[in-house]
Amino acid sequence: MMTLFTFDRAPEFAHGFVRDIRIRWALEEAALPYTVASVPFEPRRHLAQQPFGQVPFLRDGEVELFESGAILLHLGELSEHLLPRAVPTRAQAISWLFAAFNSVEMETLPWVYFHFNRVQNQPGWLAVLEKRRDRRLDSMETALAGRQWLGEDFSIADIAMSDVLRLVGHLGGLADYPACRDYVTRASARPAFIKAHQDQLAYFARTAD
Known part of the structure; x- marks a missing residue:
C-alpha cells in the first residue's frame, strides 16, 4: 500500500489547499x-525524502517520489483513469500537466503569496503581479472555452490545472474568467x-x- 506524506499541521488559511490534496485526489x-x-511542519527533518522540506512525497514500495507533478505522473502510469494510454492523448495530458506547474502556477503564485502575506501599500507591485497572472489566465480562458477537460477525458492534467486555478479563484482572481x-x-464537483x-x-x- 502506498503512503502519502504531508505535514502534521498547517496554517488554518491553507487548510484545503495543502498540496497533498492533489495526490489524495488522484488516488x-x-x-x-x-x-x-x-x-x-517545524522543524523540517524530512530533507532526505524531500530536499526542499516541502510536501507531499509518496512511498510506493521501494519507490519514493517528491514533487506533485512527478507523483501524479507515477500514479498515471498505474491507472488509465488518470493518464490515457493512446500516445496522442497521453502526450497532450502530460504536456498540460507540465503546463499547470511550469507555465500557470509559476505566474500566479507570486500574486497568491502577495495576498496571503497581506502586503499593504504596494499598489505598483500588485499591478505587476496581476498583469503576470492575467497573461496566463487569458491563455487558459481561450484553451478552456467550449471544453469540459483539457483532453478528451479527465486526467492528471486536470487535477493539476484545476487545483492551480482553484487557489486563484479562492482569492477572487477568476472573476473575469x-x-x-x-x-x-x-473539477471540484467530482466525488x-x-x-x-x-x-x-x-x-x-x-x-x-
Missing part, C-alpha cells in the same frame, strides 16, 4: 489504496475531489487539537 480517482502519514471558473467548478478535500480538512482539524 481517490483511481481507487488506489493508500495511507497518510505526517512529518513535522468564466471558462476557468466553470472548469474549476466541474474523488470532494472526498480528498473533506479528508484533508478533517486531517488538519485533528492535528490542530
Whole structure:
C-alpha cells in the first residue's frame, strides 16, 4: 500500500489547499489504496525524502517520489483513469500537466503569496503581479472555452490545472474568467475531489487539537 506524506499541521488559511490534496485526489480517482502519514511542519527533518522540506512525497514500495507533478505522473502510469494510454492523448495530458506547474502556477503564485502575506501599500507591485497572472489566465480562458477537460477525458492534467486555478479563484482572481471558473467548478464537483478535500480538512482539524 502506498503512503502519502504531508505535514502534521498547517496554517488554518491553507487548510484545503495543502498540496497533498492533489495526490489524495488522484488516488481517490483511481481507487488506489493508500495511507497518510505526517512529518513535522517545524522543524523540517524530512530533507532526505524531500530536499526542499516541502510536501507531499509518496512511498510506493521501494519507490519514493517528491514533487506533485512527478507523483501524479507515477500514479498515471498505474491507472488509465488518470493518464490515457493512446500516445496522442497521453502526450497532450502530460504536456498540460507540465503546463499547470511550469507555465500557470509559476505566474500566479507570486500574486497568491502577495495576498496571503497581506502586503499593504504596494499598489505598483500588485499591478505587476496581476498583469503576470492575467497573461496566463487569458491563455487558459481561450484553451478552456467550449471544453469540459483539457483532453478528451479527465486526467492528471486536470487535477493539476484545476487545483492551480482553484487557489486563484479562492482569492477572487477568476472573476473575469468564466471558462476557468466553470472548469474549476466541474473539477471540484467530482466525488474523488470532494472526498480528498473533506479528508484533508478533517486531517488538519485533528492535528490542530
